Amino acid sequence: MTTAVASTDVPGERITVRRMAFVFTPDIPENWADDNPMVTALMAGLSAVFPPGERYFIESVRHYADRVQDPELKERIRGFIGQEANHSKEHSAFNRFLDGRGLEVGRIEKFVGERLEALKKRSSPEANLARTVALEHMTAFLASALLEHPEVLARVHPTVAAFWAWHAIEEIEHRSVAFDVYKQFVDDERLRLRTMATVTVLFCTLSAIRTARLMGRTGNLLNLSAWARGLDLMFGRPGVLRKTLPLYRAYYRRDFHPDQHDNGAAVERAKSQYLGAISA
Ligand SMILES: [Fe+2]
Ligand SMILES: [Fe+2]
Numbered sequence: 001m002t003t004a005v006a007s008t009d010v011p012g013e014r015i016t017v018r019r020m021a022f023v024f025t026p027d028i029p030e031n032w033a034d035d036n037p038m039v040t041a042l043m044a045g046l047s048a049v050f051p052p053g054e055r056y057f058i059e060s061v062r063h064y065a066d067r068v069q070d071p072e073l074k075e076r077i078r079g080f081i082g083q084e085a086n087h088s089k090e091h092s093a094f095n096r097f098l099d100g101r102g103l104e105v106g107r108i109e110k111f112v113g114e115r116l117e118a119l120k121k122r123s124s125p126e127a128n129l130a131r132t133v134a135l136e137h138m139t140a141f142l143a144s145a146l147l148e149h150p151e152v153l154a155r156v157h158p159t160v161a162a163f164w165a166w167h168a169i170e171e172i173e174h175r176s177v178a179f180d181v182y183k184q185f186v187d188d189e190r191l192r193l194r195t196m197a198t199v200t201v202l203f204c205t206l207s208a209i210r211t212a213r214l215m216g217r218t219g220n221l222l223n224l225s226a227w228a229r230g231l232d233l234m235f236g237r238p239g240v241l242r243k244t245l246p247l248y249r250a251y252y253r254r255d256f257h258p259d260q261h262d263n264g265a266a267v268e269r270a271k272s273q274y275l276g277a278i279s280a
Helices: 037-065 071-100 105-122 125-148 158-173 177-185 189-217 224-235 240-250 264-278
Strands: 004-010 015-020
Touching: 015 071, 015 158, 037 071, 037 105, 037 125, 037 177, 037 189, 037 224, 071 105, 071 158, 071 177, 105 189, 125 158, 125 177, 125 189, 125 240, 125 264, 158 264, 224 240
Parallel strands: none
Antiparallel strands: 004 015
């Protein structure tokens, strides 16, 4: 079950660093999401890339942190780093749980970590930050899809649902931090939009490859019914990603800001349902 070790409120924007310690127990079923190997594999693949991904996000933003004068933005960066570091830690724990079941997500984690480290070294700080801003929008988009369609998490094992809800809540809380740092220190619109186009193609392609690979490891690669039900959930009926697509597209507007999308009610509902007394 869930244990909150501590939580810290960061003043200014509401960014709460909740130090969690999820315990993933043997009663969690093999297909813990939607009773479907495809949805489970998709989410397991995402979990595999979070620890190295979030380290990359932290380092991209931290590069600029010393130059930030505004005390409120400084505090929000502190909250962002605290939240992402905890996500990385808890996803590592979840990944070890998945490894224990023979999924070998650790191999994906290691591969992505090496690639991101090389990418970071050969890229400018501006390019690293632009990728972080784009990927932070992707995670806020996925988090919004999850929390605005509570019927999805309702069909996930309770401990695993609380774990994903916690991550989604915090992604929405800090969704504008990297963007505001980018606006202040880089503010290159062409780079921002071009990077998002590239990141989207890579993100979708690699997510599909990872899902197929993990489906293969559980013997479900040719389970067409699982693929059909999973794709239907995302793009058909109810089509949770299809319905959230306007949020993704908003990124391409000149006047875009991550906080324009108001999903405060969905976040509050998820906080009381999954975090209860833990959440500030
Ligand atoms: Fe995160
Ligand atoms: Fe994030």
